[in-house]
Amino acid sequence: MGIPFANATQQQFVRQLQKRIVAQQNTFVVTANPEIVMYAAQNQKYRDIVLTADYISADGIGIVQAAKTLHTPLPERVTGYETFASLMSWSESQSRKIYFLGAKPAVIAALTKKVATQYPHIQVVGAQDGYFNDDTKVAKTIQESQPDIVFVATGFPRQEQFIAQHRQLTNGLWMGVGGSFDVFVG
Numbered sequence: 001m002g003i004p005f006a007n008a009t010q011q012q013f014v015r016q017l018q019k020r021i022v023a024q025q026n027t028f029v030v031t032a033n034p035e036i037v038m039y040a041a042q043n044q045k046y047r048d049i050v051l052t053a054d055y056i057s058a059d060g061i062g063i064v065q066a067a068k069t070l071h072t073p074l075p076e077r078v079t080g081y082e083t084f085a086s087l088m089s090w091s092e093s094q095s096r097k098i099y100f101l102g103a104k105p106a107v108i109a110a111l112t113k114k115v116a117t118q119y120p121h122i123q124v125v126g127a128q129d130g131y132f133n134d135d136t137k138v139a140k141t142i143q144e145s146q147p148d149i150v151f152v153a154t155g156f157p158r159q160e161q162f163i164a165q166h167r168q169l170t171n172g173l174w175m176g177v178g179g180s181f182d183v184f185v186g
């Protein structure tokens with residue numbers, strides 16, 4: 001489908017991202033699930049945005065199977081939620097700064113509460129629900145707080161559009177995580 005998926009296991013993928021965070025390298029990650037891949041195939045503008053990412057993970061067993069059929073195999077499925085969860089644990093061990101953007105107000109409130117108790121060393125430098133109108137204002141708060149990681153959970157295509165537009169505001173990692181905040185709070 002013309003999408004250069006990262007040729008890495010889940011563990012290798014997370015390690016690469018950790019290295020880039022430590023090196024303060026600006027990074028854009030797309031975890032491409034089947035919906036994202038199908039949408040990108042039909043929408044040139046979105047596809048162009050996805051192709052600006054530094055890493056595109058194959059978040060679907062169908063993608064892994066298709067890669068095998070095409071003789072360009074990928075080691076395994078690399079999911080958005082696993083990547084999010086692994087980066088959360090690592091950030092706790094490293095006292096990293098995270099900005100959480102997206103999901104409903106009640107979900108983001110539950111998330112900050114859970115992080116405070118289960119990941120007390122993570123520095124939550126921002127927690128903004130995904131129902132905002134003023135992108136510029138939100139982007140400014142991200143720039144001012146200089147997070148190591150910005151998780152954007154506003155659903156596709158909006159999360160990738162937002163990241164592509166604002167990623168240069170930090171030296172950290174930006175990743176669209178879809179419904180991961182909802183899953184995290186349970």
Ligand code: UDP
Pocket residue numbers: 035102103104129130131153154155156177178179180181182
């Ligand atoms: N969401 C949001 N703002 C919006 C629309 C959706 O923050 O304007 C959030 C929604 O609350 C959910 C997340 O985006 O937490 C993912 O939504 P969805 O499952 O529709 O997207 P997908 O996982 O398919 O990308």
